[in-house]
Amino acid sequence: MTRITLIAGDAVLPATLGDTPWADDFAAPLPKEATLSDHRGREKVSDLPRKLRTHGAPARHAARPGDITTYAPWGNLAIFVKPFGAPSRLVRLGAFDGEFGALLKSGRVPVRIEIAR
Numbered sequence: 001m002t003r004i005t006l007i008a009g010d011a012v013l014p015a016t017l018g019d020t021p022w023a024d025d026f027a028a029p030l031p032k033e034a035t036l037s038d039h040r041g042r043e044k045v046s047d048l049p050r051k052l053r054t055h056g057a058p059a060r061h062a063a064r065p066g067d068i069t070t071y072a073p074w075g076n077l078a079i080f081v082k083p084f085g086a087p088s089r090l091v092r093l094g095a096f097d098g099e100f101g102a103l104l105k106s107g108r109v110p111v112r113i114e115i116a117r
Helices: 021-027
Strands: 002-008 011-017 032-039 043-047 067-071 076-080 090-096 109-115
Touching: 002 021, 002 090, 011 021, 021 090, 032 076
Parallel strands: none
Antiparallel strands: 002 011, 002 109, 011 090, 032 043, 032 109, 043 076, 067 076, 067 090
16 A cells, blocks of 8 residues: 655645555656546546556445545546445545545645655
């Protein structure tokens, strides 16, 4: 498992990625800057530089608040702030280790994602 942090303004939000090839693929190019945007009131999303390799990932994931995922067809990053069913090809990368309230403000949220030190 890989520990990461998302930095949003003054907030440092620890998270842990799963021990999976797709989570490793997400972590490989870190650090990176991203801007998270609201999507349907249930998630914050951002484009990734490329689609992650998700071959062999479970076919579905029922998202919970704090889950860090990728939606394989679009190849984007999706951080869930509300529960969501189990859509096909939603792949869990990891989750926040605690509160992630700094991401809950509306609108766009610039973040830096890096490997935890």
